[in-house]
Amino acid sequence: MFLVYEYMDRGSLFCALRTEIEALELDWIKRVNVVKGIANALSYMHHDCTPPLIHRDISSNNILLNSQLKACVADFGTSRLLDPDSSNQTIMVGPCGYVAPGKLLILILWYPSLSLSLS
Secondary structure (H helix, E strand, C coil), rough: CCCCCCCCCCCEHHHHHHCCHHHCCHHHHHHHHHHHHHHHHHHHHHHHHCCCCCCCCCCHHHHHHEECCCCCEEECCCCCCCCCCCCCCCCCCCCCCCCHHHHHHHHHHHHHHHHHHHH
C-alpha cells in the first residue's frame, strides 16, 4: 500500500517549534488549531475507519504542516489495524527515550524486576 500526501511546505511540527521565527508565528490560537487538527485525525483513525487504525508513534516529528498551518499526521510505519476480534497486545512501540508516566507505572507493576533497574 502507498500513501500519497499533499506537499507540506512547513515541514514537521518539531522543526517549526525549534525554529525561533516559526515558533513565534505559532501563537496559542494557531497551536490550539494544530492540536485540534491532530485530535480530529486521530479520532477519525480510531472511530471512523473500519477496522480502526492505531498510529502508535504520534510525535511532533510525525506531524506535518502546510502553508496554512493545517496539521497532517504522517509516518504510519508502526501503525496497525485494530482487529476487534483479537486480544490486546502489550508490546510497547514508539520513540526511544520517552515513556508516558502511566505506561511506566504499568510496566513496573507488571514486571516487578524492572523497578530494581530504575532505582
